[in-house]
Amino acid sequence: MSREYGETWVYESLVGGIPGLGISRSLAVALQFVIFEVGVLGLGWYYGTWNAVAAGTVAVLVAAIGSVEMHRLGAKNRLLGTPPEHKRLLFGSSIEIVLGVLAFIALITYLFAWEGTAGPTLIDRLFGSEPPLPVVYLTLLVLWDLTYRIGTSWWSAVVALWRAVHVDLSPDERATVRRLDAENIGFSVIQLALVPFILTEPILLGAVVGHVIAVAVVCGAAILFT
Numbered sequence: 001m002s003r004e005y006g007e008t009w010v011y012e013s014l015v016g017g018i019p020g021l022g023i024s025r026s027l028a029v030a031l032q033f034v035i036f037e038v039g040v041l042g043l044g045w046y047y048g049t050w051n052a053v054a055a056g057t058v059a060v061l062v063a064a065i066g067s068v069e070m071h072r073l074g075a076k077n078r079l080l081g082t083p084p085e086h087k088r089l090l091f092g093s094s095i096e097i098v099l100g101v102l103a104f105i106a107l108i109t110y111l112f113a114w115e116g117t118a119g120p121t122l123i124d125r126l127f128g129s130e131p132p133l134p135v136v137y138l139t140l141l142v143l144w145d146l147t148y149r150i151g152t153s154w155w156s157a158v159v160a161l162w163r164a165v166h167v168d169l170s171p172d173e174r175a176t177v178r179r180l181d182a183e184n185i186g187f188s189v190i191q192l193a194l195v196p197f198i199l200t201e202p203i204l205l206g207a208v209v210g211h212v213i214a215v216a217v218v219c220g221a222a223i224l225f226t
Contacts, residue, residue: 063142081169177226
């Protein structure tokens with residue numbers, strides 16, 4: 001089924017819009033995970049940055065789960081009998097990209113500019129005092145992948161609350177959107193797998209936990225009002 005502009009996430013458009021690349025969603029997510037994980041393990045072995053391998057693996061896994069959830073949220077929302085305003089707000093605005101960029105820039109600013117502790121920074125602990133360039137490149141790529149999906153999760157929660165307040169749905173569709181909102185909460189909870197690696201970073205810890213709580217509260221309100 002063809003989709004018009006503004007009916008998909010940017011991620012979905014990239015996966016489905018490359019000429020000659022007719023792969024399934026499952027294969028796209030599998031390739032995403034395998035390519036990134038091979039990079040994490042390979043560079044960890046080559047440069048001896050084993051402290052970063054576990055954190056990188058968890059980040060890659062959370063991002064892959066986020067890709068699955070984006071596909072599910074996108075497909076299910078497109079089937080809803082909601083007005084065009086809802087789908088335009090959810091997909092056509094591309095605000096998930098803006099939120100992802102803001103989160104990514106904030107994270108990079110913190111990692112490379114914040115000196116709030118007297119001890120070694122998170123970068124020093126994971127990669128050493130002189131991180132190899134390929135490791136830095138892959139790290140930034142994985143972090144962008146992760147923050148983009150976190151931004152999408154947050155925007156989905158905001159739009160879900162808007163939908164709950166402004167859109168009347170049939171009983172069957174109300175049950176569907178409640179499940180989707182619950183799934184979004186579930187994905188945000190999965191992001192807590194990152195917590196063990198940032199326990200000594202109170203700002204990052206507060207940002208991750210605060211995000212999870214915010215998504216849970218907003219999606220919970222959407223479920224209640226639907």
